[in-house]
Amino acid sequence: MKLTWSDVTPQSVFLDRRRFMAAGAALGASALLPGAAAALTGTPSPFSTAETPNTFEQITNYNNFYEFGTGKEDPARYAAALTTDPWSVEIGGMVDRPGSYGVEDLAPDNALEERIYRLRCVEAWSMVVPWIGVPLASVLEKVGVQPGAKFVAFETVMRPSEMPGQTRAILDWPYREGLRLDEAMHPLTILATGLYSEPMPKQNGAPIRLVVPWKYGFKSIKSIVRITLTDRQPLATWQQMQPSEYGFYANVNPTVDHPRWSQATERRVGAGLFAGREETLMFNGYADQVAQLYAGMDLKANY
Numbered sequence: 592m593k594l595t596w597s598d599v600t601p602q603s604v605f606l607d608r609r610r611f612m613a614a615g616a617a618l619g620a621s622a623l624l625p626g627a628a629a630a631l632t633g634t635p636s637p638f639s640t641a642e643t644p645n646t647f648e649q650i651t652n653y654n655n656f657y658e659f660g661t662g663k664e665d666p667a668r669y670a671a672a673l674t675t676d677p678w679s680v681e682i683g684g685m686v687d688r689p690g691s692y693g694v695e696d697l698a699p700d701n702a703l704e705e706r707i708y709r710l711r712c713v714e715a716w717s718m719v720v721p722w723i724g725v726p727l728a729s730v731l732e733k734v735g736v737q738p739g740a741k742f743v744a745f746e747t748v749m750r751p752s753e754m755p756g757q758t759r760a761i762l763d764w765p766y767r768e769g770l771r772l773d774e775a776m777h778p779l780t781i782l783a784t785g786l787y788s789e790p791m792p793k794q795n796g797a798p799i800r801l802v803v804p805w806k807y808g809f810k811s812i813k814s815i816v817r818i819t820l821t822d823r824q825p826l827a828t829w830q831q832m833q834p835s836e837y838g839f840y841a842n843v844n845p846t847v848d849h850p851r852w853s854q855a856t857e858r859r860v861g862a863g864l865f866a867g868r869e870e871t872l873m874f875n876g877y878a879d880q881v882a883q884l885y886a887g888m889d890l891k892a893n894y
């Protein structure tokens with residue numbers, strides 16, 4: 592039997608009463624409905640934070656997903672239109688087994704882990720999210736990374752008929768991101784297919800999205816359809832849009848301010864009006880695990 596985070600933590604800590612009852616009702620209903628999405632279970636991980644996660648409501652109603660609009664509530668309002676089944680991810684470039692992979696091939700049920708991570712947006716708000724997913728390294732090992740590959744590039748689905756934001760030139764679509772290979776192989780880096788016990792909500796990047804907890808949230812690209820191994824540093828969307836404000840690395844760093852605002856503190860979503868701001872931690876609190884990836888690098892120049 593697999594233990595989940597909810598087995599070791601009182602439900603009331605992370606699920607408000609309303610949510611708890613709704614989840615119970617939904618479980619009852621899904622048992623009767625053939626084809627209804629099953630609950631996901633992830634093995635607990637030593638990489639999880641002990642901090643209290645945000646509620647499901649908060650995590651799914653305050654989002655950045657510009658494909659659905661620039662407002663924080665736009666993704667929750669419009670993402671239902673996105674078709675996520677069937678879905679496949681094209682993996683190519685410098686790999687031994689290029690091809691089109693189903694989400695279940697990349698993140699099979701028996702490999703799922705629970706990773707409760709801090710999420711720090713470059714806009715200086717933060718949350719704690721109980722993701723469910725698999726290490727990106729496990730996927731890269733499956734497809735076989737060829738010697739000479741140095742970077743991993745990612746692309747979000749391009750589907751303007753379902754994503755109203757893509758009909759406007761808000762960004763240069765499709766949304767693109769990239770990691771250095773050692774960042775991609777780091778055990779903290781995951782491809783997430785769910786949160787709490789639910790398949791990934793569409794507004795959070797269904798059916799599969801990247802999560803890199805020590806970097807600003809914009810690196811954690813949603814609704815991925817393409818992963819490419821390459822020997823050249825890929826150009827990411829935000830970096831391309833505004834290179835003086837959004838770098839390739841985008842490591843959370845309280846000592847390097849955004850040109851238009853401080854990065855020294857953050858607002859925890861849902862903390863309440865009088866909670867006050869929290870100090871932002873170097874590498875978002877993951878310095879012990881990741882600082883050595885950047886040994887000797889000038890982090891002011893490589894923001």
Ligand code: MTE
Nearest residue numbers: 654655656657712747766808809811812813
């Ligand atoms: N991925 C895509 N495709 N489009 C986006 O607009 N926004 C990014 C990131 N991934 C974004 C994206 C930003 S700025 C943040 S902070 C996180 O998603 C937010 O993730 P969440 O909505 O699940 O909290």
